[in-house]
Amino acid sequence: MKGTTLLMASAGLLACLAPAMVRAHSEPNSDPNDGAATEEGHGEGASVTPAAGKGDGPHTHAPGQLDDLIISEGAWLIAPGADWFATRAAAGEARFSESETAAEVTEDGQGVDEFESGWIDSEGEYVFRYDEEEDEFAYWQWVDADTLTSGRLLFVQYCASCHGFDGAGYGRSAQHLRPPPRSFQQSTFKFTKVISDYLPSDQALAELVKAGLDGTPMLPWALSDMQLADIIQYFKSLSPEGTGWRDVYSEISDTVEIGADPYASDPAAGVAKGRDVYHRIGCYSCHPGYVSPAAINTIAGKDAGTSYRDDLTYPKATRSSAFDVQGHYVQILPPDFTFHSMRSGRTARDVALTVAAGIGGAGMPQWKQSEPGGAGIPDDEIWAIGHYVRSLVDEYHNQPAKRAAFMAGLRNGD
Numbered sequence: 001m002k003g004t005t006l007l008m009a010s011a012g013l014l015a016c017l018a019p020a021m022v023r024a025h026s027e028p029n030s031d032p033n034d035g036a037a038t039e040e041g042h043g044e045g046a047s048v049t050p051a052a053g054k055g056d057g058p059h060t061h062a063p064g065q066l067d068d069l070i071i072s073e074g075a076w077l078i079a080p081g082a083d084w085f086a087t088r089a090a091a092g093e094a095r096f097s098e099s100e101t102a103a104e105v106t107e108d109g110q111g112v113d114e115f116e117s118g119w120i121d122s123e124g125e126y127v128f129r130y131d132e133e134e135d136e137f138a139y140w141q142w143v144d145a146d147t148l149t150s151g152r153l154l155f156v157q158y159c160a161s162c163h164g165f166d167g168a169g170y171g172r173s174a175q176h177l178r179p180p181p182r183s184f185q186q187s188t189f190k191f192t193k194v195i196s197d198y199l200p201s202d203q204a205l206a207e208l209v210k211a212g213l214d215g216t217p218m219l220p221w222a223l224s225d226m227q228l229a230d231i232i233q234y235f236k237s238l239s240p241e242g243t244g245w246r247d248v249y250s251e252i253s254d255t256v257e258i259g260a261d262p263y264a265s266d267p268a269a270g271v272a273k274g275r276d277v278y279h280r281i282g283c284y285s286c287h288p289g290y291v292s293p294a295a296i297n298t299i300a301g302k303d304a305g306t307s308y309r310d311d312l313t314y315p316k317a318t319r320s321s322a323f324d325v326q327g328h329y330v331q332i333l334p335p336d337f338t339f340h341s342m343r344s345g346r347t348a349r350d351v352a353l354t355v356a357a358g359i360g361g362a363g364m365p366q367w368k369q370s371e372p373g374g375a376g377i378p379d380d381e382i383w384a385i386g387h388y389v390r391s392l393v394d395e396y397h398n399q400p401a402k403r404a405a406f407m408a409g410l411r412n413g414d
Contacts, residue, residue, distance in 0.1 A: 069156065071148040075237045077245040079126050079139040080201065080252045085119035095122045102128040103137055131248045138248045143233045151234025154227055159235075162217060167238040177217060184235040187244025188361040191344040193353040195368065196360030198253035199245065205232050207255070208344075215341025256357040256368055258379045261349065267387055270348070274388025277381045286316045286334040286363060290392060292413045313407050334363070337389050338396035338403050345389065352386030 089096040102118030116137055118128035128139050156165065162177065164170040167184035174180050182189070192200035192208050200208075206228050212220035223231070236245040244250060263270030278284075279291055279299045289296060289312035296312075297303065315334045335342065345351040356379075358366035367385075369376040396403040 069149070069152055071145050071152060074142055074144040075148060076140045077143055077233070077236050077239075078199070078247065078250045078252065079141040081139060082119060084252075085126070085139070089119075096120070096126075097122070103130050105130050134248050136248045143237065147230050147233050148237055150227075151230035151232070151237075154223070154231045155234050158221060158223070159231070163235075167235055173217070181218075184238040185240055185244075186361075187239050187250075190359045190361055191354065192360075193255045193344070193350075193357045194253050194360075195256055195357050195366050198251050201252050201254045202229065202232050204253075204255050211344065211346075213343045214346065215343060256353060258352055258356050258368065258382055261352075261383055262380045263348075263383060263387055267348070270384045270387030271391045273381070274384035274386070274391075277377065277384050278388055281367075281377060283385075284312050288313050288315055288336050288338075290338070290410065292410055294413065311411075313410050337392040338406065341397075342389075342393060345393070348383070348386035348390045350386075351389045352382050355385050356382050 085096050089098075096119055098117065099120045100117045101115040102120050103116040105114045105116060116128070116130065118137070119126070119139070120128065124142070126139055126141050128137065130137050155163075155167070159167075160171055161173050162169075162171040162181040163184065164174065164181075169181045169183035171181060187199060188196075189200055189205070189208070191213060192204040194200040194204050206225075209221050209223070209228060209231070212218050221228075239245045239247070261270075263273075275291070276299050279289060279296050282300075284290075284296065291299070293312065315336050342351070344354055354364075356366070356368035358364050367376045367382055369378060372378075396406060
């Protein structure tokens with residue numbers, strides 16, 4: 001079994017952290033809406049012993065300790081919507097089929113009043129259910145105790161040093177990190193390239209973990225697909241009741257779509273176009289500007305007397321309204337693309353996807369148009385910004401003398 005193999009491989013870890021553990025298994029036999037399947041959002045056996053804090057700042061909390069590594073209860077987590085099941089069925093997965101009676105609607109638990117059509121899973125992992133209290137239908141995924149236990153063991157081994165045993169961002173290394181590590185209890189992810197109105201899909205989360213975040217301690221992790229899947233299910237289960245993957249209203253989305261690169265055969269044209277788009281739509285309001293104020297006036301069609309912030313060649317610090325660690329807000333400095341490491345921007349496509357989706361929990365908005373002519377910019381302009389930003393990184397990053405001359409020229413109005 002997956003869990004047995006992992007327990008044997010992790011014997012040293014278990015000897016240190018869990019002196020007595022009993023193997024348990026659970027079945028998908030509880031309602032996702034009754035809150036009985038798990039304890040404190042983690043499953044039975046997941047209680048965290050808080051350590052006394054040494055202050056009230058986000059970096060002064062001592063890490064807590066897990067009482068046990070074994071999870072004996074599974075968890076119901078919100079699942080993707082009907083389109084996801086339709087795609088899987090169209091790809092030949094016979095376990096998924098449509099039914100006119102997929103969900104039962106009851107009133108006060110007194111028998112079935114009506115049915116709702118939807119997708120059913122012959123294996124029972126996914127269900128379509130009605131939440132009477134919220135008057136809402138939703139698909140739910142049952143994650144069994146073996147999977148959650150496997151995910152917890154891997155999480156403790158690879159992730160807890162930064163993210164903490166309970167996933168709240170208070171790991172032993174967190175006090176040294178700026179910004180602090182992600183809290184999985186907040187269900188906000190910055191670099192999944194998913195529009196921030198949605199929770200990221202398992203695939204989007206897996207791609208982030210595999211790629212890592214450049215310029216941070218978040219390394220690219222060489223985990224097997226099964227290990228990665230178990231870790232993802234575990235940290236999804238850390239959502240407090242009524243939030244994130246435990247919220248009936250949450251919706252899940254894949255990476256934003258921006259089509260094919262229109263500048264694949266002529267990247268220089270993309271760079272030139274991106275230079276204009278970047279300064280026309282006001283990216284320099286937070287990030288640095290990379291042309292002179294006079295050039296911005298020309299690009300944007302503004303009067304020569306237009307005023308700007310004090311120095312366009314430095315990023316503007318923004319206070320995020322969502323990115324915080326246990327209530328402590330963090331100042332986020334938008335990157336200077338000639339100087340800072342790009343967290344998730346190794347290619348023009350990476351940059352374009354981030355621009356399209358925006359960055360949840362930060363000041364970076366979504367630029368992907370929800371409909372043609374709507375707010376945002378068209379995909380070809382998003383691609384152009386991707387090429388332009390990458391050109392700045394490629395030309396000036398880790399080139400201090402060249403960068404200094406370039407920025408000095410901008411400050412002199414060149």
